[in-house]
Amino acid sequence: MKRFYKQVSVESVADGHAIRLDGRGVKTPARAELALPTSALAHAVAAEWDAQAGEIDPRRMPLTGLANAAIDRIAPDPDAFARGLAAYAETDLLCYRADGPAELVARQAASWDPLLDWARTRYDIHFETVTGIVHRPQPDETVQRLAAAIAAHDAFHLAALQPLVTIAGSLVIALAVVEGPIDAEKAFAAAHLDELWQAEQWGEDALAAEARENRRADFKAAARFLALLV
Numbered sequence: 001m002k003r004f005y006k007q008v009s010v011e012s013v014a015d016g017h018a019i020r021l022d023g024r025g026v027k028t029p030a031r032a033e034l035a036l037p038t039s040a041l042a043h044a045v046a047a048e049w050d051a052q053a054g055e056i057d058p059r060r061m062p063l064t065g066l067a068n069a070a071i072d073r074i075a076p077d078p079d080a081f082a083r084g085l086a087a088y089a090e091t092d093l094l095c096y097r098a099d100g101p102a103e104l105v106a107r108q109a110a111s112w113d114p115l116l117d118w119a120r121t122r123y124d125i126h127f128e129t130v131t132g133i134v135h136r137p138q139p140d141e142t143v144q145r146l147a148a149a150i151a152a153h154d155a156f157h158l159a160a161l162q163p164l165v166t167i168a169g170s171l172v173i174a175l176a177v178v179e180g181p182i183d184a185e186k187a188f189a190a191a192h193l194d195e196l197w198q199a200e201q202w203g204e205d206a207l208a209a210e211a212r213e214n215r216r217a218d219f220k221a222a223a224r225f226l227a228l229l230v
Contacts, residue, residue: 017042
């Protein structure tokens with residue numbers, strides 16, 4: 001779709017802050033009003049629309065995409081969406097460790113142990129860690145408390161949590177980004193520690209590097225979305 005508007009603005013409405021194109025409201029794919037809960041997020045979304053030149057490219061509008069997801073997909077049943085994310089508590093990346101070589105084991109411990117320690121203190125829970133990839137169940141109380149932490153978030157927070165959780169493969173990493181103990185760049189590096197180590201040992205594959213950079217962009221966009229909700 002070609003750009004059909006000249007001016008992008010933000011208007012306060014009953015549901016928050018709505019995006020306007022030449023004074024007319026923007027609709028989500030499901031035809032709901034595109035209204036954001038904070039002025040900061042609304043202006044960032046408006047900036048994405050204003051930055052479009054020629055043809056509108058949704059791939060260059062990640063904040064708009066997350067907002068659409070919050071309104072159309074998540075808001076109708078946030079509890080069900082939260083349960084899907086909470087399932088990652090049972091297979092969190094940080095609980096599955098390499099048995100060698102020693103340098104990789106040490107790197108995992110240095111990067112991942114502080115995150116697990118933070119979660120233990122923050123939520124008063126225990127984690128079962130294992131060497132290898134064979135599944136080990138987490139204590140029921142751990143799963144329940146992490147599920148409750150996810151369920152406490154509204155649709156807009158859940159929309160941003162989804163890429164953080166799925167890209168990282170870790171509920172703990174995502175919650176740490178939300179609550180502030182780690183920034184997005186360090187969180188992404190922690191989640192990709194094994195991949196980055198392999199690249200160091202055997203050389204970087206161009207396609208793998210490109211795919212990782214695309215994931216990094218999505219991860220950082222989700223973290224920015226969360227920051228703009230404050």
